Amino acid sequence: MEKNDLIVPKDFPELKNDTFLRAARGEEVEHVPVWCMRQAGRYLPEFRESRAGKDFFETCRSPEACCELTLQVSIDLFPQPLRRFPFDASIIFSDILVVPQALGMDVQMSPGKGPVFPEPLKEPDDLQRLRPKVDVDAELGYVFKAITLTRHKLEGKVPLIGFTGAPWTLMSYMIEGGGSTTHSKAKRWLYRHPEASHKLLRQLTDVIVEYLLGQVKAGAQALQVFESHTGCLGPAEFKEFSLPYLRDIARRVKDKLKDSGLDNVPMIVFAKDGHYGLEELSQSHYEVVGLDWTVDPRSARERTGGRVSLQGNMDPCALYATKERISEIVKTMVEGFGTRGYIANLGHGVYPDMDPESVGAFVEAVHTHSRQLLNRN
Numbered sequence: 001m002e003k004n005d006l007i008v009p010k011d012f013p014e015l016k017n018d019t020f021l022r023a024a025r026g027e028e029v030e031h032v033p034v035w036c037m038r039q040a041g042r043y044l045p046e047f048r049e050s051r052a053g054k055d056f057f058e059t060c061r062s063p064e065a066c067c068e069l070t071l072q073v074s075i076d077l078f079p080q081p082l083r084r085f086p087f088d089a090s091i092i093f094s095d096i097l098v099v100p101q102a103l104g105m106d107v108q109m110s111p112g113k114g115p116v117f118p119e120p121l122k123e124p125d126d127l128q129r130l131r132p133k134v135d136v137d138a139e140l141g142y143v144f145k146a147i148t149l150t151r152h153k154l155e156g157k158v159p160l161i162g163f164t165g166a167p168w169t170l171m172s173y174m175i176e177g178g179g180s181t182t183h184s185k186a187k188r189w190l191y192r193h194p195e196a197s198h199k200l201l202r203q204l205t206d207v208i209v210e211y212l213l214g215q216v217k218a219g220a221q222a223l224q225v226f227e228s229h230t231g232c233l234g235p236a237e238f239k240e241f242s243l244p245y246l247r248d249i250a251r252r253v254k255d256k257l258k259d260s261g262l263d264n265v266p267m268i269v270f271a272k273d274g275h276y277g278l279e280e281l282s283q284s285h286y287e288v289v290g291l292d293w294t295v296d297p298r299s300a301r302e303r304t305g306g307r308v309s310l311q312g313n314m315d316p317c318a319l320y321a322t323k324e325r326i327s328e329i330v331k332t333m334v335e336g337f338g339t340r341g342y343i344a345n346l347g348h349g350v351y352p353d354m355d356p357e358s359v360g361a362f363v364e365a366v367h368t369h370s371r372q373l374l375n376r377n
């Protein structure tokens with residue numbers, strides 16, 4: 001790709017449904033917008049079919065494949081039943097682990113197992129294996145291309161969200177070598193090698209800032225930062241090893257957008273199981289704080305004091321309930337958060353064994369109950 005492709009104006013189609021963006025900014029809406037993490041995922045038969053037999057990261061590196069996987073759930077470009085749900089936002093198909101790859105690490109997706117790093121970082125000396133300077137356009141230009149293509153193909157029907165993993169979450173994968181329940185190898189670094197840990201976190205932050213900027217230049221209309229591994233940190237470690245980098249990312253992305261004459265885009269921080277850090281997260285330059293299901297909606301509102309919009313947070317397992325029960329749970333959730341400054345979502349991703357019909361029931365219940373509440377006011 002020509003370098004200039006990344007910065008030319010793109011003449012994107014006009015956005016028709018901006019409910020998600022308005023809710024992110026705390027503005028008035030006609031209904032509460034809804035999208036789901038992992039909404040383009042393995043719970044959909046058409047997704048499994050498109051992905052069948054293909055290498056995961058090869059798919060990520062194909063802008064056309066990413067675009068198709070994103071659109072499958074997002075708009076009625078395909079004949080029924082491929083158009084699934086009236087989501088109010090779309091998230092680009094990719095993965096958080098493309099960033100460690102850009103730093104020079106080998107990452108494979110092992111079917112049924114998840115991501116595997118054949119040579120994880122073991123000791124601080126291993127940091128020398130990472131590229132000291134990453135040319136983000138060269139290493140991750142395929143994601144930018146996918147975003148530009150998808151934004152065009154969405155035809156302005158809903159906004160497109162770009163995303164990244166946060167530094168601590170990526171660091172933990174790079175040291176653990178894959179998924180982990182204790183994250184003890186990565187936490188060992190925090191306690192035994194704090195300086196090397198900060199060095200790595202800073203290095204990741206620098207790449208992430210450029211990566212997010214590139215996504216906005218390519219057409220992303222909002223950004224979500226996934227700090228999926230907050231739950232294994234305590235408040236003190238969170239304040240030292242996660243929060244400063246999350247703040248730095250939002251501040252630098254916003255400053256650089258301004259310097260480049262580009263419009264600000266809403267940024268969402270999702271620190272899973274980070275309920276202990278809610279007050280701080282709501283003062284971290286993000287417009288939206290994403291919540292997992294362990295937080296009570298009313299208490300989240302109180303603790304964030306109207307400073308941010310909130311996103312979340314139905315337990316994904318509630319999708320195993322009947323449609324009627326899903327509707328009741330959604331009603332209670334929407335009443336708890338209120339309709340202003342609220343984006344409905346699950347507290348984590350849709351699981352592969354979930355029934356697409358239940359996801360449809362969730363989306364419908366959000367729209368129906370929020371419209372009723374708004375009409376009553």
Ligand SMILES: Cc1c2[nH]c(c1CCC(=O)O)Cc1[nH]c(c(CCC(=O)O)c1C)Cc1[nH]c(c(CCC(=O)O)c1C)Cc1[nH]c(c(CCC(=O)O)c1C)C2
Nearest residue numbers: 037038039040041056091092093094095096114179226228
């Ligand atoms: C659909 C999918 C993805 N990644 C993986 C899959 C399943 C594998 C497949 O389809 O072959 C493997 C895949 N990628 C990852 C995992 C988790 C591994 C583990 O820790 O056990 C798996 C199975 C790592 C990953 N990847 C991601 C996160 C953050 C969110 C979260 O907390 O789950 C994390 C932690 C982000 C991610 N990953 C993905 C998206 C696409 C957009 C959407 O949400 O629809 C996004 C946003 C796409």
